[in-house]
Amino acid sequence: MSTEQDKILEEVTKGEYKYGFYTDIEMDTLPKGLSEDVVREISKRKGEPEFMTEFRLEAYRNWLKMKTPEWAHLNIPEIDFQDIIYYAAPKSKPKLDSMDDVDPELKATFDKLGIPLEEQKQLAGVAVDAVMDSVSVKTTFKETLAEKGIIFCSISEAIREYPDLVKQYLGSVVPPNDNYFAALNSAVFSDGSFVYIPKGVRSPVELSTYFRINAMNTGQFERTLIVAEDDSYVSYLEGCTAPQRDENQLHAAIVEIVAMERAEVKYSTVQNWYPGDKNGKGGIYNFVTKRGLCKGDYSKISWTQVETGSAITWKYPSCVMMGDHSTGEFYSVALTNNHQQADTGTKMIHLGKNTKSLVVSKGISAGKSQNSYRGLVKVSKRAENARNFSQCDSLLLGDKCGAHTFPYLEINNNTAKVEHEATTSKIGEDQIFYCNQRGIDTEDAVGLIVNGYVKEVINKLPMEFAVEAQKLLEISLEGSVG
Amino acid sequence: MENLIKNIIGKDISLVELFEENRSKIEEQSFSVLNDQREEAFDAFQELGIPSNKVESYKYTNLQPLFTGDFTFSLKPETLTENVEDIFSCDVDTLDSITIYMVNGWYYTRNNPGDLPQGVRIGSLARLAEEDPDFLARYYGSRAPHLSDGVVALNTMFAQDGFFVHVPEGVVVEKPIQIVNILMSEDALMTTQRNLVVMEDNSEARIMVCDHTLTTNKFVMNSVTEGFVGKEARLDFYNLQNQHNATTQVAGLYFEQHERSHLATNNLTLHAGVARNNIELKLAGEHAEGHAYGLYLLDKNQHVDNFSYIDHAVPECFSDELFKGVLDDHSTGSFTGKIMVRPDAQKTNAYQSNNNLLLTNDAKMNTRPQLEIYADDVKCSHGATVGQLDEDAMFYLRTRGINKEESTILLMYAFAYEVIEKIKVEPLREQIRALVEKRFRGELDKCHSCVVCGQKGTDLSCL
Amino acid sequence: MLSIKNLHAKIENKEILRGIDLKVKPGEVHAIMGPNGSGKSTLASVLAGNEMFEVNEGSVEFNGKDILEMAPEDRAREGLFLSFQYPVEIPGVSMVNFLRTSLNELRKYKGEDPLSASEFLKLMREKKNLVEIDSDLTNRSVNEGFSGGEKKKNEIFQMAMLEPKLSILDETDSGLDIDALRVVANGVNKLKRPDNATVLITHYQRLLEYIVPDFVHVLYHGRIVKTGGKELAHELEANGYDWIKKEFGDK
DSSP: OOHHHHHHHHHHHTOOOTTOOOOOOOEEEOOBOOOHHHHHHHHHHTTOOHHHHHHHHHHHHHHHHOOOOOOSSOOOOOOOGGGSBOOEEESSOOOOSSGGGSOHHHHHHHHHTTOOOSHHHHHTTEEEEEEETTEEEEEOSHHHHHHTTOEEEEHHHHHHHOHHHHHHHTTTSSOTTSSHHHHHHHHHOOOOEEEEEOTTOBOSSEEEEEEEOOSTTBOBOOEEEEEEOTTOEEEEEEEEEOOOOSSEEEEOOEEEEEEOTTOEEEEEEEEEOOOOOTTSOSEEEEEEEEEEEEOSTTOEEEEEEEEOOOSEEEEOOEEEEOSTTOEEEEEEEEEEOTTOEEEEEEEEEEOSTTOEEEEEEEEEEETTOEEEEEEEEEEOTTOTTOEEEEEEEEEEESSSOEEEEEEEEEEOOTTOEEEEEEEEEEOOHHHHHHHHHTTOOHHHHHHHHHHHHHHHHHTTSOHHHHHHHHHHHHHHHTTOOO | OOOEEEEETTEEEEHHHHHHHHHHHHHHHSOHHHHTTHHHHHHHHHHHOSOOTTSGGGTTOOOTGGGOEEOEEOOSOOOOSSOHHHHOOOSOTTOOOEEEEEETTEEOTTOOOOSOSTTOEEEEHHHHHHHOHHHHHHHTTSSSOTTTOHHHHHHHHHOOOOEEEEEOTTOBOOSOEEEEEEEOOSSOEEEEEEEEEEEOTTOEEEEEEEEEEOSSSOEEEEEEEEEEEOTTOEEEEEEEEEOOTTEEEEEEEEEEEOTTOEEEEEEEEEEOSEEEEEEEEEEOSTTOEEEEEEEEEEOTTOEEEEEEEEEEOSSSOEEEEEEEEEEOTTOEEEEEEEEEEOTTOTTEEEEEEEEEEEOSTTOEEEEEEEEEEOOSSEEEEEEEEEEOOOHHHHHHHHHTTOOHHHHHHHHHHHHHHHHHTTOOSHHHHHHHHHHHHHHHTTSSSSOSOOTTTTOOOSOOTTO | OEEEEEEEEEETTEEEEEEEEEEEOTTOEEEEEOOTTSSHHHHHHHHHTOTTSEEEEEEEEETTEEOTTSOHHHHHHTTEEEEOSSOOOEEEEEHHHHHHHHHHHHHHHTTOOOOOHHHHHHHHHHHHHHHTOOGGGGGSEETTTOOHHHHHHHHHHHHHHHOOSEEEEESTTTTOOHHHHHHHHHHHHHHOOTTOEEEEEESSSGGGGTSOOSEEEEEETTEEEEEEOHHHHHHHHHHOSHHHHHHHOOO
16 A cells, blocks of 8 residues: 555544543532442432332343453453442433423533434424433423324333333343343442334334433443334334543343334444544443343344444344244444444344345444454254345455354244345545546545445435434544545 | 373373473484474463364364363373284275385374385385475475464374375386274273375375274374475375274365365265364465365264365465265264465466255255455355255165165265265275175164164174 | 146245236147246246245146146146247257257156157257258257257257147247247147147247247236237337236236
């Protein structure tokens, strides 16, 4: 590679995190550390019923017996779980009727991020449940949704208002002892969203939540539960941006989705947690368990993710296809730069008959980052006529980064058709030259080519999210590609 | 981890105890090059033990139960009263080859490789350790991972004999070199075999290793082959596995290739109880070309696990892998293909493909094609499929009057052909072609009886 | 020879053939024409025994035998040949091995001895000349890497080798240049005998300039809506299918 290109690469890769600022809001916090008492206290402060306290305690006791997973292609520094604050909530829980009541500083933060929480968003037809460090601050469109019988609220509220639904489904897809981080989340989860779509209802708007990590040294333990009854449809958007900070922060979320007969759930994520600076200092540790259960026949769950942030990402949005004719999909763009590490992918578990799954993963590695795709396709013995196609591509930008692919295909039924393809490549100098010759400079050319490379996935995002995702990729690659 | 070998020398004993007890005897029988690494290997083995499925690289083959049970252990050379040629005849009769025999891992004493080209040496590893220890020391233990793989550690602890092939600089061995591994014993037997292949610069050879069992008892064969392919040298290495269903074989091939060398390995598993093939190619010289091929045809309760690791350590190398399998009855298969591209190994081209046909709903296949890439100017791809025969092709054949069974055989054969055609030794290719076809016609595989594998039948033809 | 009565067939609950009646006698050439999606190729597939389609009503007799319950290979052995619209590529199966197996299966069914290798090669040479197929095509795997025209010529070559009683040519003319079309048509004409019959399935009239049909049928919405002589083909060529659609539109 020419030195000219190296220079451009260097420039592109040292783009600083644009969303590095934090909001100064008074916090109500518990002291650092984790114990049974802390778990009880969290449950108490949130005014939870007895079954929730028990749920948390059991998870905590499981967690104590478990170990940090080591199989991922990640270098995870030791985490001191006693040095983390497990509960932080804005002091006065605002009950807001209009936008005017929202804390102006919080509003300003969202505005700086370009999140149109206000009318623009409503005009765009998006109900926003903004989660600011663990506690839901504001929910819009609630009434409109309520008319259709759709419940969209914070999980804390759901625990109080709809305990039966929560009791029935919480932990039914991701059991509290599923893995180390899931157990931790189940014990201490702070807040998150709850969505319930009744039979035959199609959500008229795309439901969206923005998560932010804000308070200093606060672990964020989001918990999301989506239940879609027979013949229902919902598209859910989750977006994350976190302000800049020096200390590493732990994020261990759980998302559970249940889709009943003929129900369809689309879950889209744009994740841009603080990745650390260009020397690898700071950044979020993102250990997420996301799983959808296609419980009913002909149900469908589709995950789309654009991952550009976090110092460490450990995340495998999965689909368990239990219902006959059910479908699971996973579309992913994972971009790592500087010292970021990502180990992400999916699990497609075929249990029912005539189930289908599709995996499209596009990895982009730049700087000194390590980017791994890890995926499992499992066809159980009874899953007649299962179909899977996986395409996992990696693009390398620079010669100090790594791109890895670790697919596992476990096939126990002879009527299955499973195909996996993977390629690794770099942007061809001939491609760049071609663009240069047409008057496009190298940085733009790289942007163009990368955009083309991820298009298949970006196209799966809802329109406005797609635009945002594209912007994020550009920012993350800004000074970030060669 | 304790692996109890029962009834060895009449008592229950673990492999660790067995080694401790016989160590001085083994060391007395062997020479220093081999003895020098036993201690290290023994330490490693005490740590590692026999790999279970908890070890990531053995995830789909738990060797522990297979290395446990009633076994005798082959600790000293076999003395055969009869001539090997009298009890065994090779199927590839048209093959004009340099042939040597190995019995239970030991070099058969009455071997006569015949006239060899200038400077070419083919013989016993034990003798090499005695007669040319400096030569052996240059290579021995430098490729096989005896500190990180429990089976290789075990092999290194007990290693006493095996074959070696040495082709000096610039020499071309025209005739294929055939090495016939024979397992025969009255009792269940665990064997150790340690081989070495050294191809010096610009040399050329083709080596075929054929594995056979002559008696119906259980066997565990632990074989490790280290190979070195010098600058611009060419080597084709075939391993034909045709053993009975009560055999467990762990066959490790650990090769290092130098500049512009060309190596092709081909693991043809037509028959085995459990076969685990470790195929590691380290591309250590620029413009080296490594090919790893494999074909496995499984039925009954057979299990084959091909684990390949292609290490692109330097720039400008090429590698290509193709493994295909047909799985019938309750058989299970596993494939792992790991391609590593080291930092700075620019201009690497690496391709890999694994395709499988499942013929019954009780057959299982696990496949893990993996890429680990630390350089950017590379072209790598891998693909894996598990499925059935193409329905359109089947219909097409049937509209031409070919019945379903025959069409199935034709298409299975066509599926396997892609690997068979990679065989460069024509008589071997023809023989494999015939064997594969027979196999698909059910003339070879369904042993009508296997007492050994526990399935119904009336004779021992499959053995 | 062939007698189709009220044939209905569907795929994934969608009915494609909705009552076909057709009789073909030895020595005849029938052309089945119709707009895209009218069910032409489905009819060919159903007659050859493709299991993707489900026959839910009607009967098909061939040589006086009910063939609907027969496996595809038995239909072929009875003398029914389908020239595929899209012949499948079968890598690894050589043309020679494939054809020899096929031919000997047919012979076995008729109680004849299998051909020896040399007899077979001789026959293959003869037929190759007849249909003007390039000799190197037979050295390759079945249809692998063949161009569109080569695949179609290969179908006709197989037809020559197998000497069927009834040949169904499914869109054999599509995608052929004029030279290839002539080769294919000449092959078909040369193979025509008083005791065999041909059904040409085609969208265009072009092929019918080379192979003159005795009957032309128009298939529309899964039914034969019109039957005539070769002049019907000219009429369709001149006026298109719109008038058919108008006259027989959705009912």
